[in-house]
Amino acid sequence: MDQVKTGELIRKLRTELGLTQRQLAEKINVSDKAVSKWECGNGCPDLSLLTALADVLGTDMQLLLSGEIDKNEIEKGNMNKLRFFVCSKCGNIITATSDAAVTCCGSRLTPLIPRMAKENELLNVEDIGGEWYITAEHEMTKEHFISFAAYQSDSSVMLFKQYPEWAMNIYLPMYRSGRLIWYCGKCGLLYQEL
Numbered sequence: 001m002d003q004v005k006t007g008e009l010i011r012k013l014r015t016e017l018g019l020t021q022r023q024l025a026e027k028i029n030v031s032d033k034a035v036s037k038w039e040c041g042n043g044c045p046d047l048s049l050l051t052a053l054a055d056v057l058g059t060d061m062q063l064l065l066s067g068e069i070d071k072n073e074i075e076k077g078n079m080n081k082l083r084f085f086v087c088s089k090c091g092n093i094i095t096a097t098s099d100a101a102v103t104c105c106g107s108r109l110t111p112l113i114p115r116m117a118k119e120n121e122l123l124n125v126e127d128i129g130g131e132w133y134i135t136a137e138h139e140m141t142k143e144h145f146i147s148f149a150a151y152q153s154d155s156s157v158m159l160f161k162q163y164p165e166w167a168m169n170i171y172l173p174m175y176r177s178g179r180l181i182w183y184c185g186k187c188g189l190l191y192q193e194l
Contacts, residue, residue, distance in 0.1 A: 004041035005067025
């Protein structure tokens with residue numbers, strides 16, 4: 001931890017929230033002198049305070065420790081850069097349209113890299129009068145199942161949570177074009193174009 005960078009970041013985030021050093025100090029039960037010391041780069045917050053400090057400042061501990069905010073370029077609504085993150089411990093599904101530092105259950109998640117489905121892995125897509133009806137031959141046991149499927153276009157995403165021992169039966173309004181994406185803990189993140 002670079003205490004000067006961390007102190008500058010604490011000051012920046014505090015002032016953006018309109019808090020005085022005293023108000024910040026009261027929220028995390030330290031003295032305003034401690035906050036001043038951090039902001040001047042003459043010391044660092046104790047590790048036991050980082051979670052509370054990050055919560056008050058609306059950030060996370062990793063950012064405080066690094067002392068830097070990496071701003072993403074404006075994506076201008078480009079859903080083609082959508083990234084999926086899945087927590088292996090709880091199954092949480094998180095999406096982001098640009099680079100993101102994502103954590104869940106105490107672990108840092110990396111974005112899943114989709115691969116084009118092989119012929120025998122493709123989802124079954126049937127036109128049933130203005131809607132797509134989507135099913136899968138994929139096994140859906142407790143040990144091996146598709147945990148979610150999504151439809152992604154250039155302006156939107158629809159996510160469909162799946163559960164073990166459920167047959168996949170998804171009805172989707174018929175769109176001009178897009179991509180079906182699905183995830184299995186064993187097979188990974190797969191896609192096929194519509």
